[in-house]
Amino acid sequence: MKAKAFWHNNKNTSEIKTEQLNFSNINQAVKMHTRYxxxxxxxEKLVANGEIPLDLYTKMKVNYMGGGFDFPIKYGYSLVGETDDQRWAHVMHPHQDQIIVNDNDCxxxxxxxxxxxxxxxxxNLETVINAIWTSKVKQTDIVLVCGTGSVGVLLAQTIKKYIGATVFVQEINPVKKEKLKHFGFDLCENNLEYDITFNVSANQKGLQYCIDHTVEEGKIIxxxxxxxxxxxxQLGGNFHYKRLQIISSQVSSIPHEKKEVYSFLTRKQLVEHLLKTIDYKIxxxxxxLxxxxPLYFDQIRKNKPNEDFITIVKY
Incomplete structure (x- = not known):
């Protein structure tokens, strides 16, 4: 059985390659047709540009990844497919049109x-949940989400609809700002300070904005x-004076204080609940397609302005 998979050949080029799939290499194998x-x-931009630190090569590996971070590499981790008997599943798997995976990974x-x-x-929503757990955000908080890419916009929507906190968003792209207002989000106000700020901008200026606009003893996630x-x-201003906390949030493990209550499975079950009750598709x-x-990542490498919140692939 053959499949088409998306590979980065080096930090300058990507292509779709045909490869052979083998049932014998995987226990409890399930064949799936990728839909999205x-x-x-x-x-994925860091991976495509070869900007992964050498000492994180092992930790950054994802299920069913091909090659390595020194290229070539097949990378990606959020795929939805359908089995021959019409069962739908989400799998952490690179971009590929046909896959064979372990049933336990579905x-x-x-x-x-x-x-x-x-x-x-x-x-992405598992990342959002971890950030919410890490921040301990509550309904009475005034929150800033800085950067509205895929994780940022999902985070803002989840805090607003699931937690019920007051949410402001910071976005520099004028097209996205107008869309955010249409979705009912309040744009940030420079004279405000926030109880908790989340930096999801992948930009040091975004993190600096959070530092400069967080209340005394507030948290920056x-x-x-x-x-x-x-x-x-710039940490010479109010950072020390206001005793601010910069806290990392990352999806690959459950926060310690939640491990007695949640596992990776129950975290996914919480995501399922959110997907059933909150509109994220918008x-x-x-x-x-x-x-x-390959063309899309050529544009990503050239830093083409991105006016979209979430981009998906259709197969």
């Missing part, structure tokens, strides 16, 4: 309960990952 996958632009869901397009956001790119911050503003992935 989601692009995590922040991380999170099966009902198409009647969750739109498969929205289900592409399972992985850093979700951005910079790879091997340095970050320059933020999927760009859909490209699988064959268009």
């Amino acid at each position: 996958s989601s692009i995590s632009i922040g991380t 999170y099966f869901f009902s198409q009647e309960d969750i739109d498969p397009v929205a289900a592409t956001q399972f992985s 850093e979700l951005s990952w910079y790879g091997n790119n340095p970050v320059l911050l 933020f999927i503003s760009n859909t490209i 699988f064959d268009e992935l």
Whole structure:
């Protein structure tokens, strides 16, 4: 059985390659036809540009990844597919049109309960949940989400609809700012300070904005990952005077204080509940075809302005 998979050949080029699939290599093998996958632009851009720190090569590996971070590499981690007997599942898997995976790596869901397009956001919403747990945000908090890419906009929507806190968003792209107002979000006000700020901008200026606009003894939750790119911050102002906390949030493990209550499975079950009750599909503003992935990443490498919240791939 053959499949088409998306590979980065080096930091300048990507292509779709044909490869052979083998049932014998995988226990409890399930064959799936990919219907959609989601692009995590922040991380996948770092991978495509070869900006992964050498000492994180092992930790950054994802299920069914091909090659390595020194190229070539097959990378991606949010795919929705359908089995031959019409079961739908989310799988952490690179962009590929046919896959064979271990049954235990699949999170099966009902198409009647969750739109498969929205289900592409399972992985991003797990990141969102971890950030909410890390921050301990509560309904009475005034919150800022800085940066509205895929994780940022999902985070803002979840805090607003699930937690019930007051949410402001910070976005520099004028097109996205207008869309955010249409979705009912309040744009940040420079004279405000916030109880908790979340930086999801993947930009040091975004993190600095959070530092400069967080209340005394407030928390700044850093979700951005910079790879091997340095970050320059000005900490000589109010950072020490206000006793601010910069706290990392990352999806690959459950926060310690939640481990007795949640596992990776129950975290996914919480995501399923969110997908059933909150409209996230409205933020999927760009859909490209699988064959268009090489061109799309050519544009990403050239830093083409991104006016979309979430981009998914259709197969």
